[in-house]
Amino acid sequence: MRVLFVAHGPAHVPWTVPLAWAAQLAGHDVRVAAREQSLTQVLDAGLIAVPIGTATAGDVFIRRATPHSGERPAHLPADWPSGPLGWSEERRLHWSDQVLGLADSLADDLVEYARHWRPDLVVHDVGAVVGLVAAAAVGVPAVAHNWCQPIGLYFLHEQQVPPAYLRLFERFGATPRIGTDTWIDCTPPALHTPHPVPRIPMRYVPYNGPGQLPxxxxxxxxxxxxxxxxxxxxxxxxxxxxxxxxxxxxxxxxxxxxxxxxxxxxxxxxxxxxxxxxxxxxxxxxxxxxxxxxxxxxxxxxxxxxxxxxxxxxxxxxxxxxxxxxxxxxxxxxxxxxxxxxxxxxxxxxxxxxxxxxxxxxxxxxxxxxxxxxAMPSPAQVMAQLEAHARSPRPTTPVNP
Structure with a gap:
């Protein structure tokens, strides 16, 4: 099986590494798509990196505060996108606009590579919405990987979806991914917060990059x-x-x-x-x-x-x-x-x-x-679940919600 991981920023790459290695050790072919800012972290982990975007792609994330003003849905539920504890609505909207802007700047490169390599499964950081676009463009399932926070861009109902999100998919003739997807979640029970997206629990395996022991x-x-x-x-x-x-x-x-x-x-x-x-x-x-x-x-x-x-x-x-x-x-x-x-x-x-x-x-x-x-499932155990998930593109029932 071919598994395409899609990274976000440099600080997020370490979260991807244990599962990516679990996939490799299970015999799967693994690639990690990353922006220039994150390539070093991917390579240091001994993984094969696929560069996407340009050197200025990261600037988009910072610069585009409200690129689609006036295009937001008329109805914004409290959990759109998932509202972290203490985040104001304006902060949430600002963040989601940035994420969509970044996805827009990366989509051409990632979709082109996905159509060339033909992955069977896409595992993307919750901040890398472009992973969903690539998965839809080649007709394979996608699973998000969060970082122990109830943060992520998701849309459970059509009335929640901004036109900017739809355009990302329409650009490639793909059907927008709207509805219940699945997230891989390392949050231990003591820190768990209610969330509408079903989650596959996975043990957090500390990986902070390579280094010498003094x-x-x-x-x-x-x-x-x-x-x-x-x-x-x-x-x-x-x-x-x-x-x-x-x-x-x-x-x-x-x-x-x-x-x-x-x-x-x-x-x-x-x-x-x-x-x-x-x-x-x-x-x-x-x-x-x-x-x-x-x-x-x-x-x-x-x-x-x-x-x-x-x-x-x-x-x-x-x-x-x-x-x-x-x-x-x-x-x-x-x-x-x-x-x-x-x-x-x-x-x-x-x-x-x-x-x-x-x-x-x-x-x-x-x-x-x-x-x-x-006591949580290891990355190897979760990889076995993902193999089954890859055979069922859009699960209709929650997986360990």
């Missing part, structure tokens, strides 16, 4: 170790790292400031309990840590949970995907959501860290969620 990670830390990271595609670490350097002295722990650009802190004086390091695979580093402080990224959040590590989420705003992870982690009892209004107070990060480390409640809940993740 010698100092081979030894157990002398005292509690806390990792601080800002992910791979945000500048949040600049503010987060600055706050850490100001408050670390007040916390009884050692800190590892793991950043992609350590040179950004070259002119800063490090407290004695802070070690600045370049990029280290997070899954290797967290096995030696007692806590994580992070920006609210999908990979950071779930990697910590997969290792049973409590965390502090410091998002860059209140109306962003990163803030949703903070809400989910706090509600699940596995960590602390440090909101922008909380961070105005001097010493707020140090106080939150002390609270997280002093008791066992957060760590205990994180370990409970780790056990939930471990």
């Amino acid at each position: 010698a100092w990670l081979r030894h157990a830390p002398a005292r509690r170790r806390v990792c601080v990271t800002g992910g791979i595609t945000t500048s949040t670490i600049d503010d987060l790292g600055t706050r850490l350097l100001e408050e670390a002295d007040g916390v009884d722990a050692d800190f590892v400031l793991a950043v992609n650009r350590p040179e950004a802190f070259d002119d800063r004086k490090l407290p004695p309990n802070v070690t600045l390091t370049g990029r280290v695979p997070l899954t290797a580093l967290l096995t030696t840590c007692h806590a994580l402080v992070q920006h609210g990224g999908a990979g950071s959040t779930m990697t910590a949970l997969a290792h049973g590590i409590p965390q502090i989420v410091v998002p860059d705003g209140t109306d962003t995907p990163s803030s949703l992870y903070g809400v989910q982690i706090e509600q699940a009892g596995a960590g602390i959501h440090l909101r922008p209004e909380d961070r105005r107070h001097p010493g707020a990060l140090a106080a939150a860290l002390t609270r997280l480390l002093e008791g066992d409640a957060y760590a205990r809940r994180a370990r409970d969620i780790r056990d939930e993740i471990a």
Whole structure:
């Protein structure tokens, strides 16, 4: 069987890798279509990449805020597209317009390749709607892969569909995909939110890219170790790292400031309990840590949970995907959501860290969620389900809703 994966941004590619490798190990032929910005992540994972779009295709995602004003449906239900907790309607519409604009810029390349290669199944990131278009153009089923958030562009009823979405399919003589598709979902039960799209649960397997294991990670830390990271595609670490350097002295722990650009802190004086390091695979580093402080990224959040590590989420705003992870982690009892209004107070990060480390409640809940993740179906088991799904182009009944 030929399986075409369609990636989104660089930070999303790691979510695709375990399932893509499960497909390869099951004997299937795998390709991963990706924009120029994401090709390195695909190649580093040892997968075959198919470049789509141009170097400016990523600009479309940022630039096209409301490209189809006046074309939205008269009726917009609260879950169109799925409204993340705390997202305003304007934020949702802004995001969906961007996603449609990006799909429009990639569709010609992806459909051309799909018609050439003839995949049997398309697995696409929920932010890569162009995967649905390519699947429809060659008449094969598509399955979306989400990133542990109730976010994704989907239309269950015709009155919800904007003309821009229809035009994406009509351009290639394809029937628009409207109705219940299936999503692969790594969300553990503790973070699960109601959602109208049926989902196939899959265990989150931490993959944070390749990297070398530094010698100092081979030894157990002398005292509690806390990792601080800002992910791979945000500048949040600049503010987060600055706050850490100001408050670390007040916390009884050692800190590892793991950043992609350590040179950004070259002119800063490090407290004695802070070690600045370049990029280290997070899954290797967290096995030696007692806590994580992070920006609210999908990979950071779930990697910590997969290792049973409590965390502090410091998002860059209140109306962003990163803030949703903070809400989910706090509600699940596995960590602390440090909101922008909380961070105005001097010493707020140090106080939150002390609270997280002093008791066992957060760590205990994180370990409970780790056990939930471990009990979920593996990527290999999910691949077996997808093989059956490929033989049934449009399932009429939910699969593990």
